[in-house]
Amino acid sequence: MKHPLLASLVATTALTAQMASADTLRLLTWGGYAPEEVIAKFEEETGHTVEVTTSNNEEMIAKLRATNGGGFDLAQPSQDRITSAQEEFGIYKPIDMSRVESDLFIPSMLSATAENTTYEGEVYGLPHIWGTSGLVVNTAEAGEVTDYTDLCDDAVAGKVSYRLKRPTLIGFAYSMGLDPFAAYGDTEAYQGILDKVEEALTACKPNVKTYWDGGDEIKNLLRSGEVVAAMAWDTGGWQLNADNPDITFVAPEAGALGWIDTFVLPARGRADDAAYDWINFVMRPEIAAMITNSAGNFTAAVGGDAGVDADLKARYQGSFDQAAIDNIKWYPPVPAGLEALEGETLDRINAAN
Amino acid sequence: MASDTSKLGFYLLLAPILLWLTLLILLPHIGLFVVSISEKVGPRDYETGFGNYAAFFTEPLYWRTFARTAIMSILATALTLLLGFPIAYYIAKITKGRTKTTLFLMCMIPFWVSELVRTFGWMILLRETGVFSQVLQWAGLVSGPVEMLYNDAAIMVGLVYTSILFMVVPLVTTLDSLDDSLIEAGYDLGGTTSAILREIVIPHAMPGIVSGCIVVFMLSLGNYLTPILLGGKDSLWFTGMIYTQFITRFNWELGSAFGFLLLALSSLVVFFGLRLSGRSLAETMGRS
Numbered sequence: 001m002k003h004p005l006l007a008s009l010v011a012t013t014a015l016t017a018q019m020a021s022a023d024t025l026r027l028l029t030w031g032g033y034a035p036e037e038v039i040a041k042f043e044e045e046t047g048h049t050v051e052v053t054t055s056n057n058e059e060m061i062a063k064l065r066a067t068n069g070g071g072f073d074l075a076q077p078s079q080d081r082i083t084s085a086q087e088e089f090g091i092y093k094p095i096d097m098s099r100v101e102s103d104l105f106i107p108s109m110l111s112a113t114a115e116n117t118t119y120e121g122e123v124y125g126l127p128h129i130w131g132t133s134g135l136v137v138n139t140a141e142a143g144e145v146t147d148y149t150d151l152c153d154d155a156v157a158g159k160v161s162y163r164l165k166r167p168t169l170i171g172f173a174y175s176m177g178l179d180p181f182a183a184y185g186d187t188e189a190y191q192g193i194l195d196k197v198e199e200a201l202t203a204c205k206p207n208v209k210t211y212w213d214g215g216d217e218i219k220n221l222l223r224s225g226e227v228v229a230a231m232a233w234d235t236g237g238w239q240l241n242a243d244n245p246d247i248t249f250v251a252p253e254a255g256a257l258g259w260i261d262t263f264v265l266p267a268r269g270r271a272d273d274a275a276y277d278w279i280n281f282v283m284r285p286e287i288a289a290m291i292t293n294s295a296g297n298f299t300a301a302v303g304g305d306a307g308v309d310a311d312l313k314a315r316y317q318g319s320f321d322q323a324a325i326d327n328i329k330w331y332p333p334v335p336a337g338l339e340a341l342e343g344e345t346l347d348r349i350n351a352a353n
Numbered sequence: 354m355a356s357d358t359s360k361l362g363f364y365l366l367l368a369p370i371l372l373w374l375t376l377l378i379l380l381p382h383i384g385l386f387v388v389s390i391s392e393k394v395g396p397r398d399y400e401t402g403f404g405n406y407a408a409f410f411t412e413p414l415y416w417r418t419f420a421r422t423a424i425m426s427i428l429a430t431a432l433t434l435l436l437g438f439p440i441a442y443y444i445a446k447i448t449k450g451r452t453k454t455t456l457f458l459m460c461m462i463p464f465w466v467s468e469l470v471r472t473f474g475w476m477i478l479l480r481e482t483g484v485f486s487q488v489l490q491w492a493g494l495v496s497g498p499v500e501m502l503y504n505d506a507a508i509m510v511g512l513v514y515t516s517i518l519f520m521v522v523p524l525v526t527t528l529d530s531l532d533d534s535l536i537e538a539g540y541d542l543g544g545t546t547s548a549i550l551r552e553i554v555i556p557h558a559m560p561g562i563v564s565g566c567i568v569v570f571m572l573s574l575g576n577y578l579t580p581i582l583l584g585g586k587d588s589l590w591f592t593g594m595i596y597t598q599f600i601t602r603f604n605w606e607l608g609s610a611f612g613f614l615l616l617a618l619s620s621l622v623v624f625f626g627l628r629l630s631g632r633s634l635a636e637t638m639g640r641s
Contacts, residue, residue, distance in 0.1 A: 065603070088603070090397070209503070210585055340604070343597075347412075351413075
C-alpha cells in the first residue's frame with residue numbers, strides 16, 4: 001500500500017516541477033485575436049498551453065472584478081478602460097517593461113499607450129490591436145450617409161441601426177460639432193454635451209430599426225438588406241465588403257473613433273512567464289500578420305502589415321485616405337464615474353417614446 | 354447503538370440538502386444583499402444605506418420596466434394556460450396508446466435544443482426577410498416586406514413558446530388521473546359540456562394549473578434571452594436591466610438591489626396567485 005502511494009506522490013511532484021516551466025496561459029480576449037494556428041505554433045515553441053475565453057470590454061472588467069483580478073493570466077481590454085478600472089477595483093498589476101521586447105512595438109503606439117494606461121506612476125498596458133468604429137453603409141442604397149447624424153435622415157428612415165452604448169454618444173457629439181473628449185475632465189461641460197446628444201438621439205429614435213447588441217447581429221441586418229446604414233466597427237464593414245461590394249466601412253466626416261486593445265496582467269494571474277512569452281510571440285511581424293488576417297484589424301507590431309492579405313489592405317485604403325486617418329479621434333482614458341452619467345443618458349434615450 | 358446509527362444516517366441524508374441550501378442559496382443571497390445595501394461614494398469607497406432601493410423608486414424608468422415585466426409575464430402565463438389546456442386535455446383524455454405517446458413526445462422535441470436555438474428559429478421566421486414575410490408576399494396578401502420582429506408581440510410569442518411544455522406536462526399528469534367515468538356520469542346526469550368542464554375537469558386539474566402557472570410565470574419573469582433577442586427598441590425587460598447594471602455600468606450595488614426586488618416581486622405574485630386560487634403551496638406542490 002505504501003509504495004504505490006509514494007510512487008504516485010513522486011510522480012505528481014515531478015509533474016508539478018515540470019509544470020513550472022510550461023504553464024497554462026488563461027487568455028481573456030476578443031474573438032479572432034488568438035487564432036488556432038497561432039496558438040498551435042506558440043504551444044509547439046514554448047510548451048505552454050493556451051486557454052482562450054472571448055469577451056468584450058465590459059465583460060472583461062466584470063469578470064476580473066468578480067474574482068479581484070483572478071482566473072485569467074492575460075487580458076486585452078481597450079486602453080481607455082484601464083486606469084479607471086484599476087482605480088476603482090484594483091484588478092491589474094503593472095507591466096514589467098524589462099520582460100517585454102519593446103523593439104517589436106511601433107514606438108509611437110507603445111509610448112502613447114503607456115501614457116494612457118499609467119496609474120500612480122506604473123504602466124499597466126501594452127498596445128496590441130487597433131481599429132476604429134464609424135459607419136458601415138450600403139453605398140448603393142444609402143450613399144448619402146457620410147456622417148453619424150446622417151443616420152437620422154428621413155431618406156433612410158426605419159433602415160438604420162446603432163448600439164445604445166457610449167461610442168454612439170461620442171460619435172454623435174462630434175458630428176454635432178461638439179468635442180466630448182476635451183470635456184472628459186469637466187463633469188458639468190460633459191453633462192451639457194450629453195444633454196444635447198440625448199435630445200438628438202431621442203428625436204432619431206423613430207428612424208432606428210433596432211438597437212443592435214452583437215457584431216453578428218448587425219452583420220446579418222446589413223447583409224439581408226434590412227438595414228442600409230449603421231454605426232459599427234471597421235472590420236465588420238470590410239467582412240461584409242467581401243460578400244457584397246456595395247457595403248463597406250465609411251470613415252465619418254466628423255472622424256472615426258479609434259481604439260487600441262491592449263495587453264494587461266490581471267492582479268492575481270498565476271502564469272506571468274507564459275503571459276510575457278505570449279506577448280513577445282504574437283508581436284513578431286509574421287505572427288502579427290496572421291492575427292490581422294484573422295481579426296481584420298491591424299496590430300502595433302513593427303512590420304506587422306507586410307504579410308497581410310492584399311484584399312484587406314485594399315479595403316482599408318478604400319475606407320481611409322490620409323485625411324481620414326489624421327481625423328481619427330482616439331479614445332482618451334475614461335475618468336472614473338463618467339460612465340454613470342452616460343448610463344443615465346442612455347437609460348433616458350431607451351425609455352423615451 | 355442502534356439509535357446512534359440511525360441518527361448518523363439521518364444527518365448524512367440531511368447533509369446534501371443542507372449544503373445545497375446554505376452554499377448555493379442562502380450564502381449568495383446574503384452576499385447579494387450586503388452588496389445591495391452599500392452605496393458608492395467614490396472610487397473604492399462605500400457606505401451602508403438603502404440608496405440603491407431609493408434609486409429604484411425615484412427613477413420612473415426602473416419601476417416602469419419592473420411593472421411592464423410583471424404584467425407581460427402574467428399575460429404570457431395566461432396565454433400559455435389558454436393554449437396549453439386544450440393540448441393537455443387532448444393528449445390526456447382523447448387520444449390513447451401510441452398516439453398519446455407520440456403527441457406527448459412531439460411536444461417535448463423542441464425542448465431538446467437550447468432556448469437560444471429556439472429563439473433564433475423564431476427570428477428566422479419573423480424577420481423582414483424571413484419565412485412569414487416571404488410567404489405572405491408570395492401569396493399576394495401583402496405588397497412589400499413586413500417586419501414582425503422587434504416588438505412586444507414577438508416577445509410574447511417567444512415567451513409562450515419557450516414555456517408551454519412546463520404548462521402541458523403538469524396538466525397532462527393531473528388530467529390523466531381524472532377518471533373518465535366521472536365525466537361520463539356528468540353527461541348521464543344531463544350536464545352540458547361547459548358545466549362538466551367547470552364542475553369536474555377544472556377543479557380536478559387545479560393543482561396542475563396552479564403549479565404550471567407558477568413555473569411559467571417564474572420562467573417568463575426571469576427570462577433574459579427571449580426579450581433581448583426578439584424585443585425592439587422600446588421593449589425593456591427587467592432582467593436585461595439587471596445585466597446592464599452589473600456588466601456595462603459596473604454598478605453591482607444597484608444591480609443587486611434590482612435582483613432582490615425581482616425576488617420580492619415573484620414571491621408576491623405567486624403568493625397572490627395561490628390566494629386567488631384558494632390553494633396552499635404545500636397542497637399544490639404535494640399533489641402535482
